[in-house]
Every structure is written in C-alpha cells, then in structure tokens.
Amino acid sequence: MDEHYRELVAPDPELLLELFSDEIFNKIVESNICLVVDDDGTISDSLSIYVKWLSRKLRRPVQAEDCKRYDFLDIDPQALGMLKTEVFPNAKLHKDLPIIKGAAEALGKIAKAGVPIVILTARPMLRSMIAVTKKHKEDNNIPFDLLIFSRRKREIIKAIKKLGCQVVIVDDDPNVAIEAYRLKDVTVILFSAFYNMHIEREGIVRAGDGPVNHDGWSVVLKEVLKRLNKP
Numbered sequence: 359m360d361e362h363y364r365e366l367v368a369p370d371p372e373l374l375l376e377l378f379s380d381e382i383f384n385k386i387v388e389s390n391i392c393l394v395v396d397d398d399g400t401i402s403d404s405l406s407i408y409v410k411w412l413s414r415k416l417r418r419p420v421q422a423e424d425c426k427r428y429d430f431l432d433i434d435p436q437a438l439g440m441l442k443t444e445v446f447p448n449a450k451l452h453k454d455l456p457i458i459k460g461a462a463e464a465l466g467k468i469a470k471a472g473v474p475i476v477i478l479t480a481r482p483m484l485r486s487m488i489a490v491t492k493k494h495k496e497d498n499n500i501p502f503d504l505l506i507f508s509r510r511k512r513e514i515i516k517a518i519k520k521l522g523c524q525v526v527i528v529d530d531d532p533n534v535a536i537e538a539y540r541l542k543d544v545t546v547i548l549f550s551a552f553y554n555m556h557i558e559r560e561g562i563v564r565a566g567d568g569p570v571n572h573d574g575w576s577v578v579l580k581e582v583l584k585r586l587n588k589p
C-alpha cells in the first residue's frame with residue numbers, strides 16, 4: 359500500500375489549500391493541471407447495486423436504464439430516501455463494486471503522465487465508508503493522489519482552481535457538471551449515464567456516446583493528455 363495516499367474529510371473549502379500536503383501542492387503547481395474525478399457512476403459502477411437493491415425492496419424489476427433521473431423519482435417517490443437511509447451509508451455494499459470499463463487503465467496512464475488525480479466524492483463520511491472507498495481503489499489499481507469527501511464539490515473545485523492550474527473534472531452528476539461548467543476555466547467532462555443524457559451545453563465534454571457500453575474513459579484520457587504542458 360502506498361504511504362503517500364491521503365484523504366480529506368469534509369474540508370472547509372476556504373482552507374483546502376492549507377490542508378494539502380506539500381507533495382500534492384507542488385505536484386499540481388509543477389504540472390499545471392489537476393484532474394478531479396468523482397467515484398460513483400464514474401469509477402465505480404454503483405448503479406448496478408442500487409437497482410438490484412431497489413428491485414428487492416419494491417418487489418418489482420428495476421433496471422439501470424429505468425433510472426433516467428438522478429433523483430430516482432422515475433422509479434418511486436420514496437426511492438432516493440430509501441437509498442439514502444439504507445444503501446448509500448452501507449460500506450459493505452460498496453466494498454466490491456465493479457469498476458467502470460476503462461477506468462483503471464485510463465487513470466493509470468494519466469497518473470504515469472504525472473497528472474495529479476484527486477478523487478472527489480460526496481459519499482457519506484462514515485469511518486467505515488472512508489476505509490472501504492480507499493481500499494476499493496487500491497484493490498482495483500485506481501491511482502490517486504488525494505481522496506476528498508465533500509458535498510461542496512463546486513467550492514472544492516473553485517479552491518483548487520486558485521492554484522492557477524488547469525482543472526479538469528469528471529462527473530456523472532448532472533448538477534455537479536452544470537455547477538462546475540459555470541465556473542470560469544474549468545473543463546467539465548460529463549460521464550454519460552441514463553440520468554444525464556438530457557444535459558447539453560456547448561463546452562461540456564461528453565464522455566461516452568451513450569450510457570450503454572460506452573467508452574467514456576478513452577475520452578477522458580484523450581482530453582487530459584491533450585492539455586498536458588499547456589500554459
């Protein structure tokens with residue numbers, strides 16, 4: 359296990375840069391780029407366990423393609439509430455999540471190119487969940503320099519931006535994508551999913567033609583590599 363892996367839990371965005379280790383701080387400044395990547399729906403295929411759980415709970419078949427809304431309102435008015443109470447905080451359920459196709463390979467190449475990788479997740483900040491999230495990445499050869507747990511994604515991205523580097527974010531959450539897109543000089547890569555196909559903005563890069571069998575990670579790799587060594 360690499361010793362330099364670090365995590366920040368609910369950091370105050372105003373103090374974020376002070377909380378960075380010298381190592382990550384210098385790496386971002388020197389490479390002039392930072393990749394900020396979400397976990398669920400981007401690295402981890404969490405939707406597969408959510409739909410399985412909802413099927414059992416609601417006693418009817420629920421498929422990933424039925425989830426056309428990020429808040430699960432098209433499945434059931436109570437679906438999101440039930441997931442928030444019983445599934446999202448359950449570390450055990452997140453222990454062996456499948457990895458989205460191409461994520462480990464693309465992030466491996468990005469890390470090798472010297473690009474700092476920050477995983478930014480809004481997962482519940484329970485000790486068990488933090489441990490599982492970290493171990494899951496290590497077990498699946500997902501490289502990262504820093505793991506940040508925060509629901510204040512826009513503010514965290516803004517804080518990293520203060521380093522003056524290029525910031526590239528990858529997320530499947532339509533709200534995060536729109537919020538980040540409104541920040542100046544942030545490259546937003548929206549990772550295609552059934553619940554975000556309605557989002558269309560000039561300037562938002564879409565990773566994956568569609569939600570099925572898409573190759574979003576090759577788009578991410580290409581977008582990051584072409585920004586290397588640019589002022």
Ligand SMILES: [Mg+2]
Nearest residue numbers: 396398399530
């Ligand atoms: Mg996500």
